[in-house]
Amino acid sequence: MPISDSAAEENETGQTLTATVVGGSGFAGGELLRLLAGHPNFDLTSATSREYAGKSVGSVHPNLRGTDLRFSDPEDLDSVDVLFSATPHGVSMAQIDEFSDSADTVVDLSADFRLNTEAQYDEWYDGHDAPEYLETAVYALPELHRDELPGADLIAGGGCNATATILGLYPLFEGDLLSGGEQIVADVKVGSSEGGASASKASSHAERSGVVRPYAPTGHRHEAEIEQELGTGVAFSAHAVDMVRGASATCHVFPDQPVSTGDLWGAFREAYDDEPFVRMTAGGSGVYRYPEPKAVAGTNYAEVGFEVDAENRRVVVFSAIDNLVKGTAGQAVHAVNVALGFEETAGLDFQGLHPVGSP
């Protein structure tokens, strides 16, 4: 039974809903468990893992020691109000009928429902198993989709690199500072947790430590959702860097017409002044003058900022998030708060740490 707009209104009264996390032993799933444990409107009833079924959540996620929950097998899905899936690409699209039967609202963190059409999946992925769901899925970012989220049955969490890039560039489009045909280059640096908890040769400590390693320098799949959400193509490259958490986007924009610092302040303020999880960090004084993953590590905040390079007719836009929070689990909780009519910041309203080592 879908959660309707009227159910969303009822939830403002402080209702508690049951939730499960499929893929709870992974990095994104672990963040969901952490956030849901502190959420006033959710009762987390189960979390799945095939490898760790029967083991305590704390045995996999040491920050969650002391919680009673044990992993269950995903074959034995609970019937719940909200099912979060934090599984690899392909799993949710194959099981979406089952997920939808066992929950009123499904929130998927993978790439399986982010794109709007089957043609996009044919172009960027290996097609889609359940294209009939694409029409109703809502891209999770509340900053762009707040009006479509209430009552949504299927919410699709954005990619972390895409989220950083989109949040940085969005005010330029929303504020009509670009005509749409300009060249834009996005360079994202991202931490190792982006790759998930499973080991690979490239993610071993010896190979990963100290790197600034370009990967997917062209043709990265997140280009598809960036183009979808901004309405224009962005040339995108990513580097794997030596941090555990964090994604930092530096976007080089060459506007057709001159854009001043005042124009940018106006556009960014218009886009984000009322946003609870976007902070402006544009110049000023001190060490952290521009967006910086370290400053938002562990939180659902995005920092965005910019600088004008008049000589080169360039605008440089910066954006920083924690890939596991604003880039996935926190974004999902924020979206579901909006979808179900909870306090928008419920379960997410906390600051990060300072000083802190490499996030």
Ligand SMILES: NC(=O)c1ccc[n+]([C@@H]2O[C@H](COP(=O)([O-])OP(=O)(O)OC[C@H]3O[C@@H](n4cnc5c(N)ncnc54)[C@H](OP(=O)(O)O)[C@@H]3O)[C@@H](O)[C@H]2O)c1
């Ligand atoms: N890491 C990030 O920064 C990030 C950011 C944005 C989006 N995401 C997306 O979030 C999803 C999870 O990413 P992650 O980094 O958390 O990956 P991960 O650490 O590898 O975790 C994957 C989880 O899915 C479970 N799983 C794998 N295959 C499954 C299957 N067939 N059926 C049921 N459960 C299965 C795994 O547990 P068992 O194998 O024990 O069942 C594990 O709990 C991915 O789609 C990823 O693209 C991740």
